[in-house]
Amino acid sequence: MLVGFAILLPFASSYPDGLETVAETLGVEENQPLWDGLMPDYSMPLIENPYLSTLLAGLFGTALVLSLAFALGRALSKTG
Amino acid sequence: MHIPDGYLSPEVSILMNVVSIAFLVWCWRKAKKEYPKHFASLLAVSSAFVFVAQMINFPITYGTSGHLVGGTFLAVLLGPYAAVLSMTIVLLVQALFFADGGISAFGANVFNMAVIGGLSFYIVKLVAGNSIKGKRFALGVFAASWLSVVLGALACGLEIGASPAFSQVGGIAVTVPAMLFWHTLIGLCEAAITTTFTTQLYRLQPAILNGLVLLRRDAV
Numbered sequence A: 001m002l003v004g005f006a007i008l009l010p011f012a013s014s015y016p017d018g019l020e021t022v023a024e025t026l027g028v029e030e031n032q033p034l035w036d037g038l039m040p041d042y043s044m045p046l047i048e049n050p051y052l053s054t055l056l057a058g059l060f061g062t063a064l065v066l067s068l069a070f071a072l073g074r075a076l077s078k079t080g
Numbered sequence B: 001m002h003i004p005d006g007y008l009s010p011e012v013s014i015l016m017n018v019v020s021i022a023f024l025v026w027c028w029r030k031a032k033k034e035y036p037k038h039f040a041s042l043l044a045v046s047s048a049f050v051f052v053a054q055m056i057n058f059p060i061t062y063g064t065s066g067h068l069v070g071g072t073f074l075a076v077l078l079g080p081y082a083a084v085l086s087m088t089i090v091l092l093v094q095a096l097f098f099a100d101g102g103i104s105a106f107g108a109n110v111f112n113m114a115v116i117g118g119l120s121f122y123i124v125k126l127v128a129g130n131s132i133k134g135k136r137f138a139l140g141v142f143a144a145s146w147l148s149v150v151l152g153a154l155a156c157g158l159e160i161g162a163s164p165a166f167s168q169v170g171g172i173a174v175t176v177p178a179m180l181f182w183h184t185l186i187g188l189c190e191a192a193i194t195t196t197f198t199t200q201l202y203r204l205q206p207a208i209l210n211g212l213v214l215l216r217r218d219a220v
Helices: A002-011 A018-024 A049-076 B010-034 B037-056 B071-078 B079-100 B104-118 B123-127 B135-161 B173-203 B206-210
Strands: B057-061 B065-067
Touching: A018 B079, A018 B173, A049 B010, A049 B079, B010 B079, B010 B104, B010 B173, B037 B065, B037 B071, B037 B079, B057 B071, B057 B173, B065 B173, B071 B079, B071 B104, B071 B123, B071 B135, B071 B173, B079 B104, B079 B123, B104 B123, B104 B135, B123 B135
Parallel strands: none
Antiparallel strands: B057 B065
């Protein structure tokens, strides 16, 4: 799965997605988010190469989701 | 269709947060009653898969892209309640760490993608009954995934249309058709991908689907 991700990533389209296109078409601008997060727009700070930056950000996010979801799964299974 | 901060009026934002929290609590309770012991790994891997998949945008037409939402995929693998919770984790990580989806819009995003996605389970069940192979299942998954994206886009269009940022440019009358237009197309891709994955998954790893909530007649 991660290998697939690493391979597909460079091909990921950078066109705006559906919602962003609607906003653009209507002339509504996106405001600054309330909270930027560590890796805004999926880029790792301090890493210059965009591919690597996104890849690492993705890996980090994946690890995070894996751990949180696993914890959730355990919490759900605990009751008899 | 991750809504950023600033697109929603405070009223809509608060409303959707309340609605989503209610759904999350409900799903947590229902999920607690139902899930088998070794569920945690499946939950973890499915959520991670959806997270990764959402990062890969594919072009739809010139100038616009879409990405897999994965709600129905999760619903088929995990059942409706856990699917809602799983997608919520993905959305949470996205909002907190990647600023993909605004914090204030979290409730709306959860509703549009997690709740609608998870509940699309019932569309699969409606069409496919208790079978997980064959045409009815594929058809059910296809219909459910398409609908989950389109209905999510509809909800999104209503939420942003009702808010000041978009009412100045025409409000719901403009946002809903626009969102529906793109997401009807994106929905087809979601449906194709989800159907392919779930039917292939059955072929490769029937054990996963055999444990599926779909087959348990008492599950609904």
